[in-house]
Amino acid sequence: MRSTMIRNLGIGALALSVVALGGCKTMGKKDDPGSNLPxxxxxxxxxxxxxxxxxxxxxxxxxxxxxxxxxxxxxAAGTYGMHVHAVGKCDAPKYTTAGPHWNPTNVQHGRDNPMGAHHGDMPNLVIEPDTIGRATLRLVGSRLSGDGALLDADGAAFVIHAKADDYKTDPSGNSGDRIVCGVITARAG
Structure with a gap:
């Protein structure tokens, strides 16, 4: 009798857990209309x-x-160059199909270059040991669509390079191979 009661309590607790977790299914999703996340x-x-x-x-x-x-x-822990590239293609393994850095104003590369910087220039990504890299980046004066915009006819890609950007060497900051790539796409709807 006692073991049956304990087993029934266990099943009841499991059912309650499933119901409680089921209510959390969409919590925090960006496409959840009730979410506070943009x-x-x-x-x-x-x-x-x-x-x-x-x-x-x-x-x-x-x-x-x-x-x-x-x-x-x-x-791995280290410093990596990252840039917005001018073409929305990421064909592995070298990602050269992403084209050059996004440069709608036709200037040279690098914030420390007197002839730069272009819109695709980003600060370096610094990864500490055993962490996830996070960054908030601003493209002041840039637009998502329209003439000279990020998502023009051939799109755009976000690329992370193998080495740190030196912020001055044109055209790519001497940041090494392209090791990670993602095609930037507009939200549907």
Missing amino acids: VADASAQLFDARGADRGRVDVYRDTDGLRLELVARGF
């Missing part, structure tokens, strides 16, 4: 040459341009 205007899922998921970039229209929210995972 819905990204565009995004890019980031992959390495083996096809492993390496993170995500969400793009939001902001009062002064575009804001990018990056989450990068699976990286």
Whole structure:
């Protein structure tokens, strides 16, 4: 009798847990209408040459341009260059199909270059040991669509490079191979 009662209590607790978790199914999702999280205007899922998921970039229209929210995972501790590239293609393994850095104003690369910086220039991503990389990036004066915009006829890609950007060497900051890439796509609807 006692073991039957304990077993029934266990089944009841399990059923209650399933119901409670079922109510959490959409909690925190960006597309949940009840969520407090803003819905990204565009995004890019980031992959390495083996096809492993390496993170995500969400793009939001902001009062002064575009804001990018990056989450990068699976990286060794170190410093990595990252840029917005001019073409929305990410053909592994070298990702050269992503084209050059996004440069609608036709200037040179690098914030420390007197002839730069272009819109695709980003600060370096610094990954500490045993952490996930996170960054908020701003593209002041940039637009998501229209003439000279991020998502023009051939799209755009977000690329992370093997080495740190030196912020001055044209055209790519001497940041090494392209090791992670994601095509930036507008939110449907």
